[in-house]
Amino acid sequence: MVCDAEVVSAAGRRIRRWIPDQHGAWAVLAVPYAAGVLLGDPVWGQLPLFAAWLLAYLAAYHAQQWLRLRRLSRNPRAAARHVRPAVVFGASLAAVGLPLAALHPWLLLAAAAMSPFLAVNAWHARVNRERALRNGVAAVVPACGMLLVALRLGGGTLAEGLGPALACLLYFAGTVPYVKTMIRERNSSAYRRGSVAYHACALVAAALLDPWLAVPFALYLARAAVLPGRGLRVPAVGAVEVACSALLLAFVVAVF
Incomplete structure (x- = not known):
């Protein structure tokens, strides 16, 4: 039983090293993409x-962590542990x-349009x-742009996808300041005012x-105005x- 628990624990650690724990990223x-489909x-x-979209995210995440830790960490192994996942996910993306x-x-043009945001x-x-x-x-911008890509692959047009993509962008761009008011900037009144104004x-x-x-x-505005300062735990914020x-x-698919 102890050995089985150790194996499960080791497997869990390996998964956490390869799969980012940025839970909010999975929704965006x-x-x-689902709306475009x-x-x-x-x-x-x-x-x-x-x-390919998920593999691109995973490869980019590990490449960016390698860039960050290679410059900042005194421990060479901290950056090095991101090399293998970046290579594996990058090769899988190519395949x-x-x-x-x-x-x-035309997908190459879509990838080129997203590349400046990746550079940022x-x-x-x-x-x-x-x-x-x-x-x-x-x-958030290229993630919302995936709606246009998925829709185009399904026979839709850019004109048909523009409104839904903008609706997604309006919401997901707003999650950036809002989540900060709930966690990292929960004591900042300036962030709260900015989030509500947005x-x-x-x-x-x-x-x-x-x-x-x-x-x-209107519900998103209400949550931005009411929930900060309520002491919600991170899992509750995520839920x-x-x-x-x-x-x-649901609304994007229903109204467009």
């Missing part, structure tokens, strides 16, 4: 697209993504400012995209955001 990776005609090619790009060459994230990692507000927003503007912008979107965005993300997906 999945929801815009559901708004178009689902096709089998969207499955390897999603696999999945290159055949898909051969079938749909890499720079912030190198200077150890990954938690900067602009870095979070830079990460969500008020996002409510107006979302209503202009479609009046029905005022419903979820609220999962529910908000699911609500966004």
Whole structure:
């Protein structure tokens, strides 16, 4: 029994070393993509697209951690432990993504459009400012752009996807300052005011995209105004955001 527990514990540590514990990232990776699939005609090619998207995130995460720790850590092993995951995930991305790009060459243009945002994230990692507000927003933009990619692969058009992608961007960009008010900047009144002001503007912008979107965005504004300072634990904050993300997906698919 002790040996089995040790094996499970060792396996868990290995998984944690390879899979980031940035739980909020998974919603922004999945929801815009899922919206793009559901708004178009689902096709089998969207499955390897999603696999390539997740592999790209994992490879980029470990490459950025290598950049950060190589510069900051006095322990060479701290940076070195990210090399193998970066290489494995990068090679897997090539194995999945290159055949898909051969079938749909326009995907290379989509990847090129996302690369400046990846460069911004890499720079912030190198200077150890990954938690900067602009870095979070830079990460959100290409994630929301995946809605356009998934929709296009399913036969939709960029014009059809623009409104849904903007709705996703309005929500997920708002999660960057809001989550800070709940955790790292929970004592900052300036962050709270800024978060509430952003969500008020996002409510107006979302209503202009479609009046029905005022419903979820009014709830997002309420949570930004009411929940900070309530002492919610991190799992509770995450659960609220999962529910908000699911609500966004439901409304985006319903109204567009």
